[in-house]
Amino acid sequence: MKYAIIVGLMSLTTQYVYAYDNSNYTIYEGNTNSTTFDYWQNNPNLTSYFDSYNEENFGEHYFCYTRISPKSGTADDAETETSCGHSEVMTSCSSFTDPGNQNSHGTRDGEEILIVGLPKCIAYNGFGGNGVYAVARCCFMPPEVQCYYPKSFMSAKNDDAITEASCSRSIDDMQTIATGCMARTFWQWIDGARPYSNQNPYDIPANIQLPLDKNSCAAQNGVYGQGVYAQAACCTGLECEVIYSELSGGNSGDMTYTKCADGYVLTGCNVFSWWSITDGAVAVGYMDETSFTDPRWPKEDNVCVAYNGGKGTMGTNDIGVWAVATCCRVVD
Numbered sequence: 488m489k490y491a492i493i494v495g496l497m498s499l500t501t502q503y504v505y506a507y508d509n510s511n512y513t514i515y516e517g518n519t520n521s522t523t524f525d526y527w528q529n530n531p532n533l534t535s536y537f538d539s540y541n542e543e544n545f546g547e548h549y550f551c552y553t554r555i556s557p558k559s560g561t562a563d564d565a566e567t568e569t570s571c572g573h574s575e576v577m578t579s580c581s582s583f584t585d586p587g588n589q590n591s592h593g594t595r596d597g598e599e600i601l602i603v604g605l606p607k608c609i610a611y612n613g614f615g616g617n618g619v620y621a622v623a624r625c626c627f628m629p630p631e632v633q634c635y636y637p638k639s640f641m642s643a644k645n646d647d648a649i650t651e652a653s654c655s656r657s658i659d660d661m662q663t664i665a666t667g668c669m670a671r672t673f674w675q676w677i678d679g680a681r682p683y684s685n686q687n688p689y690d691i692p693a694n695i696q697l698p699l700d701k702n703s704c705a706a707q708n709g710v711y712g713q714g715v716y717a718q719a720a721c722c723t724g725l726e727c728e729v730i731y732s733e734l735s736g737g738n739s740g741d742m743t744y745t746k747c748a749d750g751y752v753l754t755g756c757n758v759f760s761w762w763s764i765t766d767g768a769v770a771v772g773y774m775d776e777t778s779f780t781d782p783r784w785p786k787e788d789n790v791c792v793a794y795n796g797g798k799g800t801m802g803t804n805d806i807g808v809w810a811v812a813t814c815c816r817v818v819d
């Protein structure tokens with residue numbers, strides 16, 4: 488597989504990218520035919536990120552950005568997908584519904600990563616929904632960062648039943664770690680996915696980055712759910728931590744978010760609730776051209792946003808949701 492680490496773009500004297508293929512690399516300079524170079528050169532949402540960098544202070548910088556799919560159709564199980572570039576690593580996949588559409592709340596069937604040539608992030612619309620978006624987190628990383636995406640068995644059908652996808656396999660004798668978590672069902676009712684933890688989010692301090700409890704991902708079945716699957720993105724060469732947001736408000740479309748600590752990049756973003764009415768999560772920051780934006784999104788990088796579905800009595804569940812961010816850095 489082919490991966491890349493950006494070494495310099497928008498420098499004072501030249502524009503270039505090191506593109507790695509296994510142990511070899513090529514330097515693309517100026518106006519080349521390189522797919523990687525042309526993509527960054529021609530995407531104003533992303534190249535603006537590099538305006539403040541030059542060859543001297545950029546260094547061997549690794550980073551992630553977000554690609555959001557077009558909105559899916561409205562049929563039950565309607566799909567939409569997005570993928571990363573050939574030189575990028577997909578570290579997670581999430582999904583969300585339009586938080587401003589009152590008819591969409593709580594109507595996701597979740598998301599998953601499928602390998603069809605390159606990894607694809609696929610989101611699924613639920614019964615009665617008005618469409619969903621798929622959100623891929625795409626990262627430029629050193630060539631030793633490689634990923635695989637194990638899935639769990641389906642959970643039991645009782646409320647709060649958990650199923651777990653574990654990063655138990657090594658790649659090239661390198662241990663993998665969970666960089667992102669996904670949940671998928673055919674029946675809408677998902678409490679969410681998150682890095683596996685025995686702790687109640689109420690007992691976890693908000694906006695404080697903490698070590699992972701376990702090297703796996705958990706998906707939780709909702710109150711009327713018929714079972715849920717978990718999937719993990721398991722990658723080598725990284726060390727990761729987790730951070731929870733404050734609890735959102737209880738109304739439909741209410742938003743909460745948290746942000747990775749300095750020195751870490753956001754690789755995964757999840758929504759979690761004990762009460763299953765969630766509208767999804769999206770990694771916010773530097774983005775590809777996107778079919779959806781929310782004016783409430785923070786104007787910062789490495790931010791994880793989660794939306795409340797609030798589909799209980801009188802349009803609220805009076806509880807809220809948490810945004811759960813997985814934050815990683817390259818192992819020295």
